[in-house]
């Protein structure tokens with residue numbers, strides 16, 4: 069029976085949650101339900117729902133886990149018979165065409181033969197693993213991100229999945245929170261663009277294609293603002309922060325057609341998101357007119373008891389269905405309690421009808437009533453999973469995700485004269501770690517390590533040495549002497565340090581986000597040899613590594629890059645690819661600066677610079693600025709910004725502003741720059757951040773080449789929520805900034821919005 073790697077899911081697989089199925093041959097004999105093509109979808113839904121008993125309807129609202137547990141699973145030896153009776157609408161954690169086919173056959177034994185929906189956390193790839201989502205976000209390459217989501221969907225759909233629990237679109241400004249690895253970072257604009265790209269990638273041309281799965285925007289809402297970065301913690305935030313910062317990527321996902329939403333574990337201002345009508349009914353299904361369905365997070369309906377919001381599962385079921393949670397993931401609150409709640413008149417049957425209709429609509433749109441097995445095709449599964457193109461694309465996305473943080477004296481790219489290269493550090497030969505958290509189905513032996521990547525690249529021209537030096541964690545420096553000796557024999561040293569892959573992810577918050585164990589000490593020892601040292605930092609979150617930042621000549625931040633990690637890193641190290649990644653999150657200098665983000669408010673006593681502390685909003689012992697700012701990332705070449713021109717300095721409401729400037733590649737290497745446009749609304753009826761990203765463009769330039777870059781700002785980009793929370797613009801002055809990072813503004817001008 070297939071199992072998921074236990075350590076990555078963090079929860080052991082209890083025997084009682086596993087399903088024992090009849091053989092596949094038996095499964096394939098089961099007849100398909102009759103297809104109908106002449107009726108409209110709504111007619112088919114009406115007819116089906118009219119035939120359903122209350123219990124059958126409620127059955128569709130239940131989602132059970134299958135072959136693995138990604139949360140605390142309920143012991144249940146009776147799942148199969150519940151599936152056969154139509155008491156389960158969806159399964160998660162069942163993988164592969166054969167397994168899903170066999171289970172689907174069980175569902176088709178039910179009276180109305182309603183097919184199951186199969187869902188899985190395909191977060192950054194199914195078999196071909198792409199960089200973790202935060203890493204991919206560092207590419208600022210929307211086409212690449214969309215393509216990676218599409219390949220993940222194609223593979224998952226070929227392996228029996230109908231639905232991925234992605235994208236996670238939670239804005240996160242606290243790197244202690246382990247789930248920052250799953251999102252797109254701190255910024256609502258970048259986050260919204262990426263949310264859209266991922267939804268479009270997963271869902272393909274339209275639902276129903278065998279290369280598409282349903283997307284699920286999660287976790288609705290504000291989960292990323294868990295107090296003190298501790299996972300599952302409460303969230304307390306203003307309406308303004310909710311609407312300005314945390315909701316925009318969800319709105320973008322809904323507008324892009326996300327078929328489903330997942331609610332979240334956190335409470336929001338005292339009300340658990342799962343039982344929150346304001347979020348689910350008023351905003352999502354009301355104001356945004358979302359037509360898909362909402363699944364709870366794992367067990368989150370039942371967890372309203374621990375929150376202190378419901379006294380038992382029955383009350384939790386009442387709160388959740390009333391608030392608009394359509395499907396119960398594994399809390400077992402709906403099945404046992406909703407029938408009685410309806411009969412007692414506490415839950416109107418219309419609410420059940422609405423929820424079941426939303427779920428069945430998606431089953432129809434996926435084409436499951438016409439062919440419940442269309443996604444469970446072993447031949448297609450084999451072909452798609454063997455497609456070499458996917459690996460090539462994964463390599464390209466991986467190199468696009470790497471961020472060059474430092475490159476003193478142009479240590480990088482590695483000199484062709486380097487005849488002996490030492491790879492040093494606990495991640496130098498690792499394969500598995502590059503898969504990051506939420507790896508679904510990758511055989512870790514197929515992952516390319518850094519050492520192998522360099523071997524592939526330099527094997528014929530240079531000698532490669534390796535020393536581990538120390539573990540990722542632990543206190544031992546026993547390997548230091550060997551590592552130093554190895555470094556001394558080399559022309560250049562490439563160090564591979566960072567977290568373990570399960571140090572970020574769900575329930576992986578860390579209070580001390582330094583390089584773990586003895587790794588920074590190892591870097592010191594190697595830098596002290598005087599050899600040129602390039603440090604590669606692999607992690608699922610921004611880490612703090614001040615000594616390294618001050619003393620190592622070159623630093624690449626590689627996140628977890630997936631299947632092609634080593635090849636991608638080697639491409640960058642030798643200069644076959646010029647790095648262009650930009651940080652999607654601010655990197656703090658100190659834990660005391662967290663939460664830290666660029667779009668901060670001015671305050672009444674802004675500090676003019678990192679030394680200006682006298683009665684200023686500042687720290688005595690630490691600059692305000694981050695170690696590395698949002699949007700920051702170097703290249704092997706340099707870019708010059710010049711000639712900023714605005715179409716007008718007096719912009720009329722309803723008009724658009726055209727902004728243009730010249731971008732020139734001043735260096736020797738061809739390369740890409742992400743030019744970023746920030747605005748500040750100088751005076752408002754509500755104070756505005758000192759900078760807000762409003763647009764960006766990623767541009768490729770040959771050495772010496774110049775291009776004119778043009779941005780068009782419509783009124784929406786100048787708008788904000790006024791004191792009555794109305795989305796509007798106000799006349800007055802705007803500062804416009806163009807730069808290479810939030811901390812590196814190259815061009816600046818002003819304009820006035822006039823009535």
Ligand code: BGC
Pocket residue numbers: 138139160189233286365366574
């Ligand atoms: C996570 C979700 C995930 C679900 C199913 C939960 O614990 O918060 O993001 O989709 O499990 O695995």
